[in-house]
Amino acid sequence: xxxxxxxxxxxxxxxxxxxxxxxxxxxxxxxxxxxxxxxxxxxxxxxxxxxxxxxxxxxxxxxxxxxxxxxxxxxxxxxxxxxxxxxxxxxxxxxxxxxxxxxxxxxxxxxxxxxxxxxxxxxxxxxxxxxxxxxxxxxxxxxxxxxxxxxxxxxxxxxxxxxxxxxxxxxxxxxxxxxxxxxxxxxxxxxxxxxxxxxxxxxxxxxxxxxxxxxxxxxxxxxxxxxxxxxxxxxxxxxxxxxxxxxxxxxxxxxxxxxxxxxxxxxxxxxxxxxxxxxxxxxxxxxxxxxxxxxxxx
Amino acid sequence: xxxxxxxxxxxxxxxxxxxxxxxxxxxxxxxxxxxxxxxxxxxxxxxxxxxxxxxxxxxxxxxxxxxxxxxxxxxxxxxxxxxxxxxxxxxxxxxxxxxxxxxxxxxxxxxxxxxxxxxxxxxxxxxxxxxxxxxxxxxxxxxxxxxxxxxxxxxxxxxxxxxxxxxxxxxxxxxxxxxxxxxxxxxxxxxxxxxxxxxxxxxxxxxxxxxxxxxxxxxxxxxxxxxxxxxxxxxxxxxxxxxxxxxxxxxxxxxxx
Amino acid sequence: xxxxxxxxxxxxxxxxxxxxxxxxxxxxxxxxxxxxxxxxxxxxxxxxxxxxxxxxxxxxxxxxxxxxxxxxxxxxxxxxxxxxxxxxxxxxxxxxxxxxxxxxxxxxxxxxxxxxxxxxxxxxxxxxxxxxxxxxxxxxxxxxxxxxxxxxxxxxxxxxxxxxxxxxxxxxxxxxxxxxxxxxxxxxxxxxxxxxxxxxxxxxxxxxxxxxxxxxxxxxxxxxxxxxxxxxxxxxxxxxxxxxxxxxxxxxxxxxxxxxxxxxxxxxxxxxxxxxxxxxxxxxxxxxxxxxxxxxxxxxxxxxxxxxxxxxxxxxxxxxxxxxxxxx
Numbered sequence: 001x002x003x004x005x006x007x008x009x010x011x012x013x014x015x016x017x018x019x020x021x022x023x024x025x026x027x028x029x030x031x032x033x034x035x036x037x038x039x040x041x042x043x044x045x046x047x048x049x050x051x052x053x054x055x056x057x058x059x060x061x062x063x064x065x066x067x068x069x070x071x072x073x074x075x076x077x078x079x080x081x082x083x084x085x086x087x088x089x090x091x092x093x094x095x096x097x098x099x100x101x102x103x104x105x106x107x108x109x110x111x112x113x114x115x116x117x118x119x120x121x122x123x124x125x126x127x128x129x130x131x132x133x134x135x136x137x138x139x140x141x142x143x144x145x146x147x148x149x150x151x152x153x154x155x156x157x158x159x160x161x162x163x164x165x166x167x168x169x170x171x172x173x174x175x176x177x178x179x180x181x182x183x184x185x186x187x188x189x190x191x192x193x194x195x196x197x198x199x200x201x202x203x204x205x206x207x208x209x210x211x212x213x214x215x216x217x218x219x220x221x222x223x224x225x226x227x228x229x230x231x232x233x234x235x236x237x238x239x240x241x242x243x244x245x246x247x248x249x250x251x252x253x254x255x256x257x258x259x260x261x262x263x264x265x266x267x268x269x270x271x272x273x274x275x276x277x278x279x280x281x282x283x284x285x286x287x288x289x290x291x292x293x294x295x296x297x298x
Numbered sequence: 299x300x301x302x303x304x305x306x307x308x309x310x311x312x313x314x315x316x317x318x319x320x321x322x323x324x325x326x327x328x329x330x331x332x333x334x335x336x337x338x339x340x341x342x343x344x345x346x347x348x349x350x351x352x353x354x355x356x357x358x359x360x361x362x363x364x365x366x367x368x369x370x371x372x373x374x375x376x377x378x379x380x381x382x383x384x385x386x387x388x389x390x391x392x393x394x395x396x397x398x399x400x401x402x403x404x405x406x407x408x409x410x411x412x413x414x415x416x417x418x419x420x421x422x423x424x425x426x427x428x429x430x431x432x433x434x435x436x437x438x439x440x441x442x443x444x445x446x447x448x449x450x451x452x453x454x455x456x457x458x459x460x461x462x463x464x465x466x467x468x469x470x471x472x473x474x475x476x477x478x479x480x481x482x483x484x485x486x487x488x489x490x491x492x493x494x495x496x497x498x499x500x501x502x503x504x505x506x507x508x509x510x511x512x513x514x515x516x517x518x519x520x521x522x523x524x525x526x527x528x529x530x531x532x533x534x535x536x537x538x539x540x541x542x543x544x545x546x547x548x549x550x551x552x553x554x555x
Numbered sequence: 556x557x558x559x560x561x562x563x564x565x566x567x568x569x570x571x572x573x574x575x576x577x578x579x580x581x582x583x584x585x586x587x588x589x590x591x592x593x594x595x596x597x598x599x600x601x602x603x604x605x606x607x608x609x610x611x612x613x614x615x616x617x618x619x620x621x622x623x624x625x626x627x628x629x630x631x632x633x634x635x636x637x638x639x640x641x642x643x644x645x646x647x648x649x650x651x652x653x654x655x656x657x658x659x660x661x662x663x664x665x666x667x668x669x670x671x672x673x674x675x676x677x678x679x680x681x682x683x684x685x686x687x688x689x690x691x692x693x694x695x696x697x698x699x700x701x702x703x704x705x706x707x708x709x710x711x712x713x714x715x716x717x718x719x720x721x722x723x724x725x726x727x728x729x730x731x732x733x734x735x736x737x738x739x740x741x742x743x744x745x746x747x748x749x750x751x752x753x754x755x756x757x758x759x760x761x762x763x764x765x766x767x768x769x770x771x772x773x774x775x776x777x778x779x780x781x782x783x784x785x786x787x788x789x790x791x792x793x794x795x796x797x798x799x800x801x802x803x804x805x806x807x808x809x810x811x812x813x814x815x816x817x818x819x820x821x822x823x824x825x826x827x828x829x830x831x832x833x834x835x836x837x838x839x840x841x842x843x844x845x846x847x848x849x850x851x852x853x854x855x856x857x858x859x860x861x862x863x864x865x866x867x868x869x870x871x872x873x874x875x876x877x878x879x880x881x882x883x
Binding site for chain 3: 348350370371372374375379380381382386387388389390391395398399400401402403405406407408409411412413415419422423426462463466
Binding site: 096109114117228266270273277 | 621623668669671672678680683686687693805811812845847854859862
């Protein structure tokens, strides 16, 4: 039987990884709101964030902050390439929804394989941002990286909120999510908004990957679990709502951490996927649909 | 006894009454038209009758059975078949196959009979195929049988939709604005088809905006305005009805036969 | 007008045309039988995937739904056959049918709630199902031996007579694949098949004609699961070894590549796609490591530029198209 310490410890761990899921979930929402597409390749950005940052740090010996500053735009560009090369031509040709989903899934596998060929299949990681730790509160250990995750996560959410409410581009993106045709008529450059949404979404994924890698590892194939869990977070939050995705991610992270304690590490993904099915079937509008209806427009 | 009885049918969306206490009967073999200005609640009435959503209150009786709130595929199975305001064809299939699917209600057989093709199944397939050709002749589409449905010109897509509904051998056919978007010539062809359907013994309810069409072919007319029935009678009675004139003059359309 | 031309095709002509792909398949298989065992193995994969994709085509092509988790049923078939035959000494054929029944039941239980979903939700829910089964095959080591995989699976056989050489097995796979295609074609050309096509065409029109959409979707899902399960079992017997990776996400993407390349919703599309996608990387040797990149590149290219696939290319020739429609 798990005791109280184990329980609290897993909640703490769950919050950290849950915030990461939340960021990925927001990434899903950003693209979905701008284009109506669910980008199945979302997890790949997390993987790329970790891999590129690790390569810059260890192979080129670049200092951490510079590596981060280089990684984010690099991954954002990969998102823009995906939009330009795959999604845009398909939308122009009136491809079906399933075909576009499928193409993004194919893109994910392609990027994974290219990464595998370039970097090999060895799992990689790098130092926590701040050495030392963990911080001990009683028997509960809190790694310093968790504070980085929480701090950067909160900062990012604040920046996103400012972006969507205070800037012209952010407001235009929101207009697209309300009604794309109307936004187009009002002179919002919808095509450019889609490109921006892919870049933003990829950048969010990259930040998530950079933050989470020191607490575990990164390898060519870590994208799928992050992508799926991020999607689950978005669904729990009622697809399309950034705040909901964040809350959904935290919930999912904690749930998964508890499942690890109760069932063993192997079944964490089974637990998350089962949670997805339950939410999809019982709460198709998300867990918070009941009391956040007014907050739907962010 | 009436084939269809609508009793005190009310449909509310939030605070808005789309239909309010609507009652009318349709007799076997009749051609009834439902008219009214835009937003009068005609299509809502059709959706309720055909089971696409249950009414807030009231009841629908079809052939003596209560079908209020029954799922739409069951309503259709009972013999009440509808068409849509916006053409809903199976675009990727051929014209003939569209009509063949229409016979779903009056045929039987699932996976096993499809695999083992017993005698009755082969006979049924033959009948379905021949019946479809016959219906295509009936609406004048026999030369387009093997064309992909979305390659038909719009007016002919309408006729195909009617032929497909007829393949279901409906006891009551609901036509939702079948003449919308048709030119005069096409409308005339359609009017001819509808009249022949009714003469063949099928009961028809028609929602229509085209007044000349309605006045020419309908035997009886029900008029809706703001979700309420304001008049019911023969075309001549309706033309003279003060409330109808007021409703149409107050709106954007005129009664013009 | 083209319609006259298509009407005037005689029934005897249609028969003859419809047999062409069968002849082509037999020729491909015959070529395989005269080649090395390696070529035979590659072709064996192709025909196993033909079965898998023919089932998937039922649900996606004919009925117009999406399942990203068919690999789950292949895993049930594969692991079920492996365990029943290797550990309990069952007859392979009996195990094949038993696991198909199990997959069918699983499809009903899973499909009943899931198929109410549409669009992205259906895609993701089925994707999740595939991933759940994949994770279970890794983690439930007591049953599946995890990453180690399951070996010692006997080859196909009947009543004690085993098909020992790969060439014998290839013949069996060709026969089974053609049987699967024939069954699918028969089902499509019937009241049942037309009801499925009506759902793909317009759900509201199907409802208005009395089609019980939920039921037909479920039946199509179950049929797809039966095909997937059979393909999984055949894989286990053909290779004699299975591991979780066999039924992973790659299987899903590979089968979609086949389906879209060959032509989704057509009778022979899955077969054409399965053979080409299986053989192509082998033909382009040296591409070994790049295989998956090749698949995904092909898939993306087709999705963008030719979403109707190779079988759809015949649409360029009006007359031929009439026949394809008749044959399908």
